Amino acid sequence: MIIIRSISDIQKARLPTHLARYIEKLIIGITSPPMHIIPEDDGHIICITPSDKDVSLCEKIGLRWAESMFEGCSYVHDHSCYHAVFIRGNQFTVSVIVPSDQNIDPAIIARIVREAA
8 A cells, every 4th residue: 555645645656647647636636735735634635556455445444344344435547547535534535546457456356346335
């Protein structure tokens, strides 16, 4: 799993171009006025990798993936990924990006596909 809080985190992650572009768009959107979210205080983006499992996600989002409650979930066609949002507390939000074109755990994909439908 890759945690992204800034543009430089995207560059360090060496993500495929289509994912990097989408995540960059998200970071710019949430850190610019009027949103002006501070990732360290208000939330961040997690990009799922092939090594992630339910347990590793639980450590970062606070719930097991299979039992988690999404605030919203959608498939982003132009960037071949799913985008799920979790709200933890009054202000802290975690966006989870799940690439659909990599070898992601089938249980992770199956759950997000159900939610996005």
